[in-house]
Amino acid sequence: MAKFIVGTSKGLKGNVTISGSKNAILPILAATLLTEEDCTVKSVPVLSDVIALCSMLKDMGVDIVFDKEQESIAVRAKNISKTEADYEKAGKLRGSFLIMGPLLARYKEANIPLPGGCPIGSRPVDLHLKGFSALGAKTQQAHGSIHITARQLKGDKIYLDFPSVGATENIMMAATLAKGVTTIVNAAAEPEIIDLATFLKKMGADISGEGTDTITITGVKKLHGAKHTVMPDRIEAGTFMIAAAITKGDIIIEQVIERDLKPILAKLSEANVKTEKIEEKTLRVYTAGKLQPISLKTMPFPGFPTDMQAPFMSLLSIIKGTSVITETVFENRFLHAGELQRMGAKINIESRSAIIEGVEKLTGTQVKATDLRAGAGLILSALAAEGKTEISDIYHIERGYYNIEKKLKNLGADICRVE
Numbered sequence: 001m002a003k004f005i006v007g008t009s010k011g012l013k014g015n016v017t018i019s020g021s022k023n024a025i026l027p028i029l030a031a032t033l034l035t036e037e038d039c040t041v042k043s044v045p046v047l048s049d050v051i052a053l054c055s056m057l058k059d060m061g062v063d064i065v066f067d068k069e070q071e072s073i074a075v076r077a078k079n080i081s082k083t084e085a086d087y088e089k090a091g092k093l094r095g096s097f098l099i100m101g102p103l104l105a106r107y108k109e110a111n112i113p114l115p116g117g118c119p120i121g122s123r124p125v126d127l128h129l130k131g132f133s134a135l136g137a138k139t140q141q142a143h144g145s146i147h148i149t150a151r152q153l154k155g156d157k158i159y160l161d162f163p164s165v166g167a168t169e170n171i172m173m174a175a176t177l178a179k180g181v182t183t184i185v186n187a188a189a190e191p192e193i194i195d196l197a198t199f200l201k202k203m204g205a206d207i208s209g210e211g212t213d214t215i216t217i218t219g220v221k222k223l224h225g226a227k228h229t230v231m232p233d234r235i236e237a238g239t240f241m242i243a244a245a246i247t248k249g250d251i252i253i254e255q256v257i258e259r260d261l262k263p264i265l266a267k268l269s270e271a272n273v274k275t276e277k278i279e280e281k282t283l284r285v286y287t288a289g290k291l292q293p294i295s296l297k298t299m300p301f302p303g304f305p306t307d308m309q310a311p312f313m314s315l316l317s318i319i320k321g322t323s324v325i326t327e328t329v330f331e332n333r334f335l336h337a338g339e340l341q342r343m344g345a346k347i348n349i350e351s352r353s354a355i356i357e358g359v360e361k362l363t364g365t366q367v368k369a370t371d372l373r374a375g376a377g378l379i380l381s382a383l384a385a386e387g388k389t390e391i392s393d394i395y396h397i398e399r400g401y402y403n404i405e406k407k408l409k410n411l412g413a414d415i416c417r418v419e
C-alpha cells in the first residue's frame with residue numbers, strides 16, 4: 001500500500017493552483033442523469049471518488065468520457081440500462097447516494113445501497129428519505145439497500161431537521177422534474193449547493209434561494225444538456241493556507257473564491273496568519289509575528305467548515321497557548337488527535353471538544369490517515385515536525401486531494417510517495 005514520506009519543510013514558497021471542488025463535482029455528475037442530452041463538465045479534479053462515481057454511472061449504461069489530461073468529463077445518459085447501483089462501488093463513496101434524487105426524478109425508481117457508517121460517524125440518510133417521501137416517493141429497505149419508487153413526484157414544503165448538504169442536494173435534484181413547487185426550509189447554504197444549482201439552472205431547472213436557508217424549486221417537464229466549470233475546492237485552498245502558516249512560508253494561492261473562504265480566513269486572521277488579496281482569484285498567505293491560539297467551532301456554512309477541522313488542529317498543536325476546537329457537525333471526528341499525539345501533540349478530547357496545548361515541536365514517526373481530512377492534517381503536521389514522518393493509508397487522502405504531493409513539492413516540501 002502506498003505511503004507518503006514527509007520530511008521537515010520550512011518556509012514553503014511559490015504558487016499553487018487549486019483544483020475543481022470534489023464536493024461540487026460529485027452532485028454535478030449525479031445531476032447529469034436528469035437529462036438524455038450531452039453534458040460537459042470542466043475543471044474536474046482527477047480523484048478516486050470521481051473515478052468511482054464515473055464507473056458506477058458507466059455500469060448503468062451512461063456514456064462517459066473522462067479526459068484526465070484536460071480535466072474534463074463528457075456525459076450522455078441517453079438510455080440507462082438499470083436504476084440499481086452496485087454494492088461494492090456505491091460503498092466506496094458516500095457521494096454515490098446522490099444519484100438517488102436524479103434517478104427518482106427521471107425514472108421514478110432507484111435501488112441504492114445504504115452508504116453505511118464511516119470513521120467520522122454513523123452518517124444516516126434519513127433526511128434524504130424524508131424529503132423524497134414528502135415529494136410522494138415510497139421507500140423500502142431490504143438487503144442493505146433502499147428501493148425507492150414514485151408514480152409522480154409532487155412539490156411540497158420540506159423542513160430539514162439539520163441543514164444537511166447531501167440531503168439538500170438530493171432533494172433539490174429530485175424536485176427539478178416534480179410537479180409544482182418544492183420549498184426546502186433549513187436548507188444547507190454551502191457554496192457547493194450554489195454550484196449545483198447553477199448547473200441545474202443551465203440545464204433548464206427553475207431554482208431560487210440557493211445559498212440561503214430556503215430554496216424554492218419549481219418543477220419543469222424536461223431538462224436539457226449543459227456545460228459547466230466546477231468551482232474551486234475551498235477545502236484544498238484552506239489546506240494550502242495552513243501549509244503556508246505551519247511552515248512559516250509565503251504561498252500564492254491561485255483559483256480561489258474569497259467569499260467561500262471567509263469562515264476560514266476569519267480564523268486564520270485570529271491566529272495571526274496573514275492573508276492578502278493579490279488579484280480577483282488569487283490570495284497570498286504568509287506569517288509575520290507570533291501565531292496566536294484560538295477557539296473554533298465547526299458549523300454548517302457560513303460557519304467554520306468541519307472539513308477544515310483536522311488541518312487546523314495540526315496548526316494549533318504547535319501554537320504556544322491553549323486552543324479549543326468544538327466539533328458540532330459529526331459525532332466522531334477527532335480520530336486524528338490520537339495520531340497527532342504520537343507526533344508529540346498535547347490534545348485532550350472532552351466530549352465534542354479538543355483542548356490543544358501548543359508544543360514547541362512535533363517529531364516525525366509512523367502515522368495513519370484515518371480519513372480524508374485527517375490525512376491532510378497529518379501531512380501538514382509532518383511538514384512542521386522534526387525528522388521523517390511516514391503516513392500510511394493515504395488512499396483516504398487521494399480521495400479528495402488532486403496531486404497533493406506534486407503541488408507541495410513545487411512549493412519546496414520534502415514529500416515523496418512510495419508504494
Ligand code: UD1
Binds near residue numbers: 023026123164
Ligand atoms: C458533505 C461533504 C462533506 C462535509 C459535510 C459537512 C460531500 C460529498 N461531502 O457530506 O465533505 O464534511 O457535507 O459539511 O459533499 N445527517 C443526518 N441525516 C441525514 C444526512 C445527514 O443525520 O440524512 C447528519 C450527518 O450524520 C452529519 C450531519 O448531518 O452529522 C451533516 O451531514 P451532511 O451535511 O449531510 O454531510 P454530507 O452531505 O454527507
